[in-house]
Amino acid sequence: MRNHLRGALLSSMIAILFTAFLGVGAGQPGAQPAAGGRGRGPAGPPQPTPRLPDGTPNLGRVPGEKGVWNVPYITNMGERVVEEDGKTYVEKHPPTGRGRGAPAAARGDAPLGGGEGTTGGGRGGAKSEPQVPFQPWAAAVYDYNSKNQSKYDPEGYCLPPGGPRLMATPYPMEIIQLPEQKRIVMIFEGATHIWREIYMDGRPHPQGDELNPTYLGHSVGRWEGDTLVVDVVGFNEQTWMDYFGHPHTDMLHVVEKFSRPTKNSLAYEATFDDPGAYTRPFTVRWNINWNPTSELTEYICQENNKYLQRLTDDFGQPIFGRKP
Amino acid sequence: MRMKSAAFVVAAGFMLATGSAIAHHSFAAEFDANKTINLKGVVTKIEWMNPHTYFYLDVTGPDGKVVNWGMEMGSPNGLMRAGWTRNTLKVGDEVTVEGSQAKDGTYVGNARAVVLAASGKRLFAGSSQTETPQR
Numbered sequence: 001m002r003n004h005l006r007g008a009l010l011s012s013m014i015a016i017l018f019t020a021f022l023g024v025g026a027g028q029p030g031a032q033p034a035a036g037g038r039g040r041g042p043a044g045p046p047q048p049t050p051r052l053p054d055g056t057p058n059l060g061r062v063p064g065e066k067g068v069w070n071v072p073y074i075t076n077m078g079e080r081v082v083e084e085d086g087k088t089y090v091e092k093h094p095p096t097g098r099g100r101g102a103p104a105a106a107r108g109d110a111p112l113g114g115g116e117g118t119t120g121g122g123r124g125g126a127k128s129e130p131q132v133p134f135q136p137w138a139a140a141v142y143d144y145n146s147k148n149q150s151k152y153d154p155e156g157y158c159l160p161p162g163g164p165r166l167m168a169t170p171y172p173m174e175i176i177q178l179p180e181q182k183r184i185v186m187i188f189e190g191a192t193h194i195w196r197e198i199y200m201d202g203r204p205h206p207q208g209d210e211l212n213p214t215y216l217g218h219s220v221g222r223w224e225g226d227t228l229v230v231d232v233v234g235f236n237e238q239t240w241m242d243y244f245g246h247p248h249t250d251m252l253h254v255v256e257k258f259s260r261p262t263k264n265s266l267a268y269e270a271t272f273d274d275p276g277a278y279t280r281p282f283t284v285r286w287n288i289n290w291n292p293t294s295e296l297t298e299y300i301c302q303e304n305n306k307y308l309q310r311l312t313d314d315f316g317q318p319i320f321g322r323k324p
Numbered sequence: 325m326r327m328k329s330a331a332f333v334v335a336a337g338f339m340l341a342t343g344s345a346i347a348h349h350s351f352a353a354e355f356d357a358n359k360t361i362n363l364k365g366v367v368t369k370i371e372w373m374n375p376h377t378y379f380y381l382d383v384t385g386p387d388g389k390v391v392n393w394g395m396e397m398g399s400p401n402g403l404m405r406a407g408w409t410r411n412t413l414k415v416g417d418e419v420t421v422e423g424s425q426a427k428d429g430t431y432v433g434n435a436r437a438v439v440l441a442a443s444g445k446r447l448f449a450g451s452s453q454t455e456t457p458q459r
Contacts (some may be wrong), residue, residue: 149352156349158375189401190348243350297401304373306396307349310432 047263049226052179057226057260059175059184068189069175069266070291074168075243078129080284082269088285089131126244131282138247138277145245148314154239157308158301160192160215162239163232163254164270167288172296175258184221184228189296198230205233213250215239228258241272249276264290348375348399351424355434359425363393363433364441367417372410374399379413379435381421395421395435397449406448417442421449 050058061067074080079089126146128139145152155161161169171190178185182201188194198221205211205218213236221230232254241248252274259267266288273281309321351357365381377397382390397403400410413419418441426432435449 150350151353153350153353156353158348294405297404299374299399299401301348301375303375304371304378305375306378307354307375310354310426310428312428 046265049260050263052177054179056177056179056223057228058177059228059258059260059266060177061174062263065292066295067290067292068172068294068296070289070294071167071170071173071188071190072286072288073170074286076126076129077164077168077242077246077284078132078244080286081129081131082283082285083131089129132246133279133282135277135279141247142245145240145247150243150245151311153243153245155191155243156311158192158305159238160194162215162217162235163241163248163252164256164268164272164284165239165242166191166196166216167256167268167270168242168286171299172291172294173288174296187296189299190301192301193299198228205231213237217252217254226259230256230258232256247277248272248274251276264292266290351434354426355424356427357424359427360423361425361433362420362422363395364420365393365418367413367415367419368392369415370410370413372400377403381419391431393431393433395423395433395449397435397438403449408447412447413438413440423449 050062052058082088083092128134128142128146134142150156155165155169160166166186166188167173169188169191171188173189174187176185176187179200182199184198184200186196186198188196194216196216196219198219200221202222203220205220211218211234213234215236215238217232218234219230219232221228223229233252235248235250235252235254237248237250239248240246252272254273255271257267257269261267267285268288269283269285271281271283272278308319311319311321313319363381363383365383367379367381369380371378377400378394379397380392380394382392384390398406400408403412420439420441421433421435422437422439423433423435426434437446438449439446
């Protein structure tokens, strides 16, 4: 697959071009309030990390204030892989000319995310990336998902994202720390309206058959200085790692790191170790911006999912809907 | 894109207007970015529901035939963050909608922008979940 680099690069360039034009195509004045530019937060110098009374970083709201994390739209984890020089692909190849005049929502602005490659033209059959250490079967699955424009993405079925894709599915999210109870809860507005619990009481993962494979897996966390480190195992195989369809197996082990260097930024990093699908572990990284004025709202994905009703298989037959 | 006798235009090959990314499902799996549509018609039904709001409009073609189109937009919460309410669009409203047609050629589309004829107001209609806008 590695000799497809040129094709992959070309596809990336096309995707970037699409993104650049997106603002022109979708933009109109007045639909969005000024969103504070790329930094997202209010103007002025960065505000320090909020802290709980015991000094632990507060990854959530400051009492008396609103706020949610604006989870970005990272469609391809392959572009977020941290390479040997410590930089990610997109940091080394930043998209340019993204239609700055357009409303933020249309432009998909943010230093990260923004629906890379997902604009109308889709994925263009982008091949498995050389920086992702695919096993051959995983590369083949990925390329299949690419060729059919991710039509079988479980998220399109209103199934939840698993693992780091939770932090790449663009709906607001809140982190609620409950130190007295030794746990942290993350609430996701989108991604099928789910919550996630991280045990902070020092318990180990369940072993053997006690570990029941689930969409979100079993998360245990600890603080290393100002960084929350979360260890996750016990994933089922019903999710994709991203919209682009990087597969994983139930052998997946994820280590996530969350830190809040300033009030308005959540630094996120995740290491995938899945010997069932990849030849070695790899790490992805991005930032999540704080939205100081928003709150979570309801989003019940399953309500009226016409995508499912219209979805057809590779032979053009309806998968869930009525036969025509 | 202004049209005299209403109707619709299915323009091919114009990539600039391909528009809205969809967070919930794959845009390109369902819609053809190259089949841009610009429809003028009267709203017949609104489904203010998740994961995507749909509205339907009767479009009268040049031959006088009326076709009922279904248009997909963002989710209610996404649209509300972009300034919509459930009453922004009402049955009977005359609207112009820009978007992309379904790949299967049915009268279904993904809306990118909706212009209300009464006020001339142009509203971003796509899945604003490409990020979570401030508000």
